[in-house]
Amino acid sequence: MESNKETLQKFPKTIRKYIQELWLDGTIVLSCGNVNIYTDDKKPIYGNDLSQGTNFVVCIPFAGKILNWEIIFNDEDLSLAPDFDFIDDEFLLDPDIDVIETDVPSLAKWDIEDSKGLVAVIKEFLVLYKKYQFLKLQDNRYTRQYMEYSLLNEELGITQDEIEVLIDQKESVHFLIALKIDCSNLPPHAQREFFAGGKCLNPGGDSATLKVTYVGNKVTTTVVLSPRLEEILCKTNQLNFPPFNKDSGLVEYVPLVHQAVQNRIQQIRNHYNLCNNFISAFLAYQGHSVLEYDSINFMKISLMLEVENAYSVVTITLDNKFPQSKPKVQLLSISHKKNDIPHVENLAYPYSPKWTMEFLANKILTQLAEAVPMFKEDCIKF
């Protein structure tokens, strides 16, 4: 897979800006993945200058499939509007000049200065494309799917912008429905890998979509999450969705799936808040003796404690199942070894998941007040 930089170098400067805007705009399609460029390296390029390519294929993820539209610039005059080839599709096979004038104004009045010109043209074409597919849907063969579509529109208020429909050559119907997820409650999270192989792994914002495929009588549904969202929501365990019920249809299924994602977001928020409260309680009691604490996820804190002339480093760790699981409290010796490393002991203490964080912190500290001197004695014994 070549990096974005390598791709850009194949084109003259005038064209590069159009391609860059294509990559930067996250609102072209509903899909979490973004629009991409494909160049056929085997096509002959006049002259030996490899950076003078003038055509490329735009790969547009649509309704769970990929549309391949070829953009052909005039290599003698780059300022002219490009030509379009909707490969293997009957879409706009023989377009009327009027259609272009009214529905694709950015192409009719091509502005060489506007770097977002190409993106605008593609968006306008996509509107036409959606209408074209919607027309196909009205055929007798797809009454069921048409009904599902209408119900989604009438009962759930899902507009044409929020759903992509595609009927492919094998007569399977594909839907891609945007699930309007509210991610504002998600705690701050940094994606583990933002860039890989020269490409951005999370180009759009946080989003979720429902992919539905009808092949004959069989229906398959998949929920697709944007990469960062998937990482956060599926950190602990896979997100399970209820199975699709053919009889109740999409109009009942979409809200179910939506709720499942929102519930998981809330779960994660609650866990984060709890961990935050726990660490904050410790900082309130022992901020003056803190060594280090996890300031992003609030899952760990290390303190130095002194009790009756006995000293110990104490590390408290939380895990993903907290408060169901008990926090781990470890004492580390500062002056005695066991098996060549500093002596370590786990603290035993009473615990209930129902306690408030202040109460729990207090309990642990009270227990430590007894444990630290005893730990010193244990260390000396070894």
Next chain:
Amino acid sequence: MSDSKEENKEKMKRANQSDEYKVESTTEEFDNKDDIEQIIVSDSDSPRQIDSTTKEEEPEDYVIPKKVLPCHNVPERIIIVYDRAEDEVSTKFELGAQSFTPADMIKRSLEFFLHNKSSIDNRHQFALVVLNENSVVWVKDFTHDVKSIITTLQDTPNCHTEDVLVLDKLFDLVNSKSELRKLDTGNLDVPPKYVVRILFVYGRSFTMPQIKNQDLRKGIVENPFFTFDVIMTHEKPNTDNNAERISKFLQNVDTKGFAYFFPVARNAKDLHIAMAKLLGHPLQRPCQKAANYFINT
């Protein structure tokens, strides 16, 4: 003599009463010996001078510097500066029934530092610099591998001392090896990718450290993401040795007020306690003056 002893005891009592500044009188140093005026009249934590002539500062006068950096536990790059010189005449450390040379004791306490720091967060990296008779040498690049540093430390032999030790090379090394310069100090709201800390361990009581290029030192020490922590072990301060002057010098290397300074005499426990306190992350640990390790319930 006895008047100032009374004075000092009064001050200790007063200091004990103030909340912010709790005096720990746990070490053997504070037996009622005559040398109490010469040694710091408080625990080994406070960055005070070992000077028999200066007056005791009132705890209330001390201003705790305000932290402006985000309290994030970013990974640390800790440069351990180990002093391998041993004074011709040096007292040993006593630990239980055994006695240790200062070098051995320091190596042992550094082992604990390395192991514990790494188990608190294994993203921290450590490098090793050694102080020779009259030179500063970079020995080990930054690594997560604590054991390799420990082995190198254990294999480092002692050396003699000279009158003066010039430390300028140390700051050159910080510039060239630690990538401190790469950190963006323009926007202090954004946590840096890492912070750089020097853990300066000094064992000489007679050799005076010197820094000739003050601009170089300033440039590094004033960097918000750099900390110059010091732990020095010394003979009992008296007119024969330079312990007081060395302590004054080393305390003044740092100018921001967030660095830790620990002067430790030949008390093994104090040394290990100081090493443990140095585990604190520069962006999150309390100021040395404000630190208090008692349990608050």
